[in-house]
Amino acid sequence: NAGVTQTPKFQVLKTGQSMTLQCAQDMNHNSMYWYRQDPGMGLRLIYYSASEGTTDKGEVPNGYNVSRLNKREFSLRLESAAPSQTSVYFCASSDGAMMTDTQYFGPGTRLTVL
Amino acid sequence: AQSVSQHNHHVILSEAASLELGCNYSYGGTVNLFWYVQYPGQHLQLLLKYFSGDPLVKGIKGFEAEFIKSKFSFNLRKPSVQWSDTAEYFCAVKRAGNMLTFGGGTRLMVKP
Numbered sequence: 001n002a003g004v005t006q007t008p009k010f011q012v013l014k015t016g017q018s019m020t021l022q023c024a025q026d027m028n029h030n031s032m033y034w035y036r037q038d039p040g041m042g043l044r045l046i047y048y049s050a051s052e053g054t055t056d057k058g059e060v061p062n063g064y065n066v067s068r069l070n071k072r073e074f075s076l077r078l079e080s081a082a083p084s085q086t087s088v089y090f091c092a093s094s095d096g097a098m099m100t101d102t103q104y105f106g107p108g109t110r111l112t113v114l
Numbered sequence: 115a116q117s118v119s120q121h122n123h124h125v126i127l128s129e130a131a132s133l134e135l136g137c138n139y140s141y142g143g144t145v146n147l148f149w150y151v152q153y154p155g156q157h158l159q160l161l162l163k164y165f166s167g168d169p170l171v172k173g174i175k176g177f178e179a180e181f182i183k184s185k186f187s188f189n190l191r192k193p194s195v196q197w198s199d200t201a202e203y204f205c206a207v208k209r210a211g212n213m214l215t216f217g218g219g220t221r222l223m224v225k226p
Contacts, residue, residue: 033213040123042204042216042225090157101146102167103214105158 006091012112013081021109023091029048030075030096033058033103034066036087043090049074050096057072075100082111120217128193135190135220137205146204147188148214149179150186158204164188169176175199180183 004025010099023033030051035043035058045058049068063085065077074093080083088110092103117140127133139145149161162173169181179190188205203218 040218042118042120042178042218044216045213048213092158102148102163104160105150108159111203 001009004093004104005074005092006089006109007104009037009107012108013078014114017081018077018079019111020078021091021111022073023075023090023106024073025091025093025104025106026072026106027093027095028071029093029104030071031094031101032068033094034064034074035061035092036085036088037090037108041100046076046089054084064066075078078111081111083113085111086113087111118205118215118217120203120205121138121222122220122224123218124221124223126223127226129197130194133190133192133199133222134204135205137190137217137221139186139188139205139207139215141207142186143163146208147179147181148208149173149175149177149188149190150206150216151201152204153201154218161190161203165173193199195222195224199201203222 001062007022033048034046037043044060047066049055067075079104088108090108091106094101119134119138147164150158151161154159162171164171164181172178177192202219207215208214
């Protein structure tokens with residue numbers, strides 16, 4: 001059981017380049033999330049998808065777009081990368097139950113924007 | 115706005131010392147509480163969680179946390195740390211309909 005997988009593990013971009021981070025889960029979870037992790041700031045939610053076919057903004061959505069391709073996959077796209085987007089990106093999933101929801105995380109993508 | 119505070123940013127302990135990491139949150143309603151751990155180079159793993167019932171929650175690897183509603187706190191404890199507990203620890207809070215909010219994290223270094 002792989003859980004939550006992310007690709008790529010590492011990426012270096014130049015300012016203005018675009019890229020898509022991929023995430024997939026095999027736990028049949030309804031909800032999926034994208035976070036960024038920056039030193040001293042914990043994890044901040046970028047976008048989430050409460051269920052297949054829906055997406056919503058989180059705390060820091062500017063500069064990002066997402067696609068919930070199907071129940072398993074949730075991608076994050078940077079259309080024009082900026083140095084401020086240098087971070088570690090984590091995807092997570094959960095079953096979406098209202099009060100007992102527990103999120104499970106992928107291994108992360110370390111992105112550097114030069 | 116809901117916020118989660120972890121007051122200790124860095125903690126250094128010797129092996130066998132006792133550990134307590136603080137976590138306070140600002141929302142007074144019904145909450146779900148979590149502690150996650152991130153070992154060097156790895157992703158976040160769930161240590162323990164509180165939804166309801168006994169406020170003293172036991173998790174993996176000998177960790178426990180106590181929910182004190184009157185203090186809006188959910189402190190993480192371990193009686194005797196090991197070198198392998200070196201990691202970053204994150205407290206997180208969720209209430210119904212809201213997303214998970216993380217604290218800033220506490221880096222723990224355990225000296226052998």
